[in-house]
Amino acid sequence: xxxxxxxxxxxxxxxxxxxxxxxxxxxxxxxxxxxxxxxxxxxxxxxxxxxxxxxxxxxxxxxxxxxxxxxxxxxxxxxxxxxxxxxxxxxxxxxxxxxxxxxxxxxxxxxxxxxxxxxxxxxxxxxxxxxxxxxxxxxxxxxxxxxxxxxxxxxxxxxxxxxxxxxxxxxxxxxxxxxxxxxxxxxxxxxxxxxxxxxxxxxxxxxxxxxxxxxxxxxxxxxxxxxxxxxxxxxxxxxxxxxxxxxxxxxxxxxxxxxxxxxxxxxxxxxxxxxxxxxxxxxxxxxxxxxxxxxxxxxxxxxxxxxxxxxxxxxxxxxxxxxxxxxxxxxxxxxxxxxxxxxxxxxxxxxxxxxxxxxxxxxxxxxxxxxxxxxxxxxxxxxxxxxxxxxxxxxxxxxxxxxxxxxxxxxxxxxxxxxxxxxxxxxxxxxxxxxxxxxxxxxxxxxxxxxxxxxx
Amino acid sequence: xxxxxxxxxxxxxxxxxxxxxxxxxxxxxxxxxxxxxxxxxxxxxxxxxxxxxxxxxxxxxxxxxxxxxxxxxxxxxxxxxxxxxxxxxxxxxxxxxxxxxxxxxxxxxxxxxxxxxxxxxxxxxxxxxxxxxxxxxxxxxxxxxxxxxxxxxxxxxxxxxxxxxxxxxxxxxxxxxxxxxxxxxxxxxxxxxxxxxxxxxxxxxxxxxxxxxxxxxxxxxxxxxxxxxxxxxxxxxxxxxxxxxxxxxxxxxxxxxxxxxxxxxxxxxxxxxxxxxxxxxxxxxxxxxxxxxxxxxxxxxxxxxxxxxxxxxxxxxxxxxxxxxxxxxxxxxxxxxxxxxxxxxxxxxxxxxxxxxxxxxxxxxxxxxxxxxxxxxxxxxxxxxxxxxxxxxxxxxxxxxxxxxxxxxxxxxxxxxxxxxxxxxxxxxxxxxxxxxxxxxxxxxxxxxxxxxxxx
Numbered sequence: 001x002x003x004x005x006x007x008x009x010x011x012x013x014x015x016x017x018x019x020x021x022x023x024x025x026x027x028x029x030x031x032x033x034x035x036x037x038x039x040x041x042x043x044x045x046x047x048x049x050x051x052x053x054x055x056x057x058x059x060x061x062x063x064x065x066x067x068x069x070x071x072x073x074x075x076x077x078x079x080x081x082x083x084x085x086x087x088x089x090x091x092x093x094x095x096x097x098x099x100x101x102x103x104x105x106x107x108x109x110x111x112x113x114x115x116x117x118x119x120x121x122x123x124x125x126x127x128x129x130x131x132x133x134x135x136x137x138x139x140x141x142x143x144x145x146x147x148x149x150x151x152x153x154x155x156x157x158x159x160x161x162x163x164x165x166x167x168x169x170x171x172x173x174x175x176x177x178x179x180x181x182x183x184x185x186x187x188x189x190x191x192x193x194x195x196x197x198x199x200x201x202x203x204x205x206x207x208x209x210x211x212x213x214x215x216x217x218x219x220x221x222x223x224x225x226x227x228x229x230x231x232x233x234x235x236x237x238x239x240x241x242x243x244x245x246x247x248x249x250x251x252x253x254x255x256x257x258x259x260x261x262x263x264x265x266x267x268x269x270x271x272x273x274x275x276x277x278x279x280x281x282x283x284x285x286x287x288x289x290x291x292x293x294x295x296x297x298x299x300x301x302x303x304x305x306x307x308x309x310x311x312x313x314x315x316x317x318x319x320x321x322x323x324x325x326x327x328x329x330x331x332x333x334x335x336x337x338x339x340x341x342x343x344x345x346x347x348x349x350x351x352x353x354x355x356x357x358x359x360x361x362x363x364x365x366x367x368x369x370x371x372x373x374x375x376x377x378x379x380x381x382x383x384x385x386x387x388x389x390x391x392x393x394x395x396x397x398x399x400x401x402x403x404x405x406x407x408x409x410x411x412x413x414x415x416x417x418x419x420x421x422x423x424x425x426x427x428x429x430x431x432x433x434x435x436x437x438x439x440x441x442x443x444x445x446x447x448x449x450x451x452x453x454x455x456x
Numbered sequence: 457x458x459x460x461x462x463x464x465x466x467x468x469x470x471x472x473x474x475x476x477x478x479x480x481x482x483x484x485x486x487x488x489x490x491x492x493x494x495x496x497x498x499x500x501x502x503x504x505x506x507x508x509x510x511x512x513x514x515x516x517x518x519x520x521x522x523x524x525x526x527x528x529x530x531x532x533x534x535x536x537x538x539x540x541x542x543x544x545x546x547x548x549x550x551x552x553x554x555x556x557x558x559x560x561x562x563x564x565x566x567x568x569x570x571x572x573x574x575x576x577x578x579x580x581x582x583x584x585x586x587x588x589x590x591x592x593x594x595x596x597x598x599x600x601x602x603x604x605x606x607x608x609x610x611x612x613x614x615x616x617x618x619x620x621x622x623x624x625x626x627x628x629x630x631x632x633x634x635x636x637x638x639x640x641x642x643x644x645x646x647x648x649x650x651x652x653x654x655x656x657x658x659x660x661x662x663x664x665x666x667x668x669x670x671x672x673x674x675x676x677x678x679x680x681x682x683x684x685x686x687x688x689x690x691x692x693x694x695x696x697x698x699x700x701x702x703x704x705x706x707x708x709x710x711x712x713x714x715x716x717x718x719x720x721x722x723x724x725x726x727x728x729x730x731x732x733x734x735x736x737x738x739x740x741x742x743x744x745x746x747x748x749x750x751x752x753x754x755x756x757x758x759x760x761x762x763x764x765x766x767x768x769x770x771x772x773x774x775x776x777x778x779x780x781x782x783x784x785x786x787x788x789x790x791x792x793x794x795x796x797x798x799x800x801x802x803x804x805x806x807x808x809x810x811x812x813x814x815x816x817x818x819x820x821x822x823x824x825x826x827x828x829x830x831x832x833x834x835x836x837x838x839x840x841x842x843x844x845x846x847x848x849x850x851x852x853x854x855x856x857x858x859x860x861x862x863x864x865x866x867x868x869x870x871x872x873x874x875x876x877x878x879x880x881x882x883x884x885x886x887x888x889x890x891x892x893x894x895x896x897x898x899x900x901x902x903x904x905x906x907x908x909x910x911x912x
Contacts, residue, residue: 023663
């Protein structure tokens, strides 16, 4: 413990990422080192049960997690801070100075659909390393799975219309904004307003204008003309600053002027009021002006339910901008992933605490598909069991001895997700609670759990 | 728009923080530049209405926001990315290359209590600069105000017992974990499990052990003895891995052994089961063993309501560890702060959109206290109006011409918050919906709004 100081913005960098760790991880690690307990152990990262309003989860964040694991190190500055706490042994501080993650990781690739309590990821390696990475892995994966799972619902609700991430201003800090854009794109969103996510991950960046832009001119028509002049092929005009239908007529005027000089109005955005009714009236105004290609973007406190309702009400819409609800997963703002010891050199391990029991052992998830390619049920088995005939294993090796053996372009993960969502049983694609997907435990896993629980 | 690529972990650094921006901010800025519209403008950052279950908000994040504003720059790499989008004028890219934020900022200091629709912060400066910083400021301040406001409720509910931030694994990414720890400490929490927050902000870091530690030994007693050996003054033993009362007896055994050799058991933690009943039984076991100084820490899906209920049930507890609910503000996972143009060289500005109207002009908030120092109401006035007699202004200058004029140690902000919470009217300190605090508009502001709305 040291005296508080202001500290500036507070950046997370490759040089300090390893300190994104709960203190107890380091305390336990020190104790393991002193006790000579650095045997090989396996921890499983999984979600115990579905969050409210969710019928499935989407694997997301693996790329960022593996890249982070490769980055983890304890620099002189972080070691000096830790030494100053007066908690740790010199031997442990020396250990940290040489620390690199050298473990093995198996995981479900990004964009795959999965279900509790299937392991999203398993870490096997020296116990100390596997323990120290817990907080980082949970922090990184919990959030991205949460956003991808929420975004998938909005994408399904939009039934082919675009869904765009507008969440940076409401996301929980800078890293959340970046990872929300990535997870949303992975889940099928078509782009993000977040320029930094474009830089880091190559995600398409999109944007329109704000009310303050329109308010900065003497009148709306002047504002629209200025923006059209500056963005001859990319202007999406925000038409609800004063009066939406009048705004649409101003946009139509500017759109015709653009067409006359060889430019093209990209579209308009409506951010308030009765979006369904206004969008239809706006569509009529634009069509009448010959601007059938001009797109209509709707935004303003949208979520999957409002998207579905707008489409049911016959809204004329090409894309939805979704902000707060997407980036914060407002109806389920955490998913409760945990990271538990399941095996070490002494054998299988379980936790028995009330309501928090774990399943022992390294595992594999086998997915069974019907003739149409729809999943009909998963089998959760021990890793060394043979799988059922014609079932596909979900967990693959992604890192060996601390080196990545898995990497794929984000576009490929995104295609996997799109395909998996398309193949989901209709009951799971519904927004409201429907059928629960069946995850069975293999007989061997059941027997092992029963034996260990009895022996407990 | 560029092709997607994996991108590694994705760090936010001083070199790319300026790209934490919605694309439309840059598009509008480019248009302002081309149109010669870089007059001085003022934007106000405020919350329109209280989130659910909140009677007040706590100012938080100003230090990080000002530090970030000073860091903002567009490096060659970020300019190259922006150029590749094919959207921006060469003149604008050249402008960005030389960009530094040179504006003025007025704000409510950290740790102060405030209420919608009072401005938390106002930015005055060249319109382009003031526009470009919108996304960054909202992202940074929305989250920290949200966490501080949530944490304050937990601190009030704990009635003097400690509240500790255990949220990193459920926070929305790395930056959220860091900022949650800071905002929670500001609001009166006593520490955090997040080591990186200790490094960056000097916040006290605390920790116990995990169930996996206990499970890593042949039996619980052996685990406790090993931890006690390694942490002779800081061991907090987790006693619910197998059976909480048996765990308490093992802890008592180890505590007596520690005392016999001049060490001291710091305490125990209970993370599951009937926390109220168990804590009383555990207290009795520890007391009977002469371990009256050993503290009891409770954790496990806690929030302000569960804390209040545990104390009402007579729980024997010294500190609460609060995780998910604190860092995600689960019942209100966003606060909806906005950033709106209120004034420029042409005069006052308002937005009239349905349900999203703004108040024009630069403002000041005047707080009136009664004889006991309790706030009795705020007056929201134009900045150049004289304040009521004996009322204190909340907004102070914090940055001039892009240079900070305000900085204070986090401990001082924290003391302010503690004092303000202690002085809150009892109705506002209740966890359930109570009295709404009165924020009046000055006659001049009312008249201005009426005139502008009529003229609209």
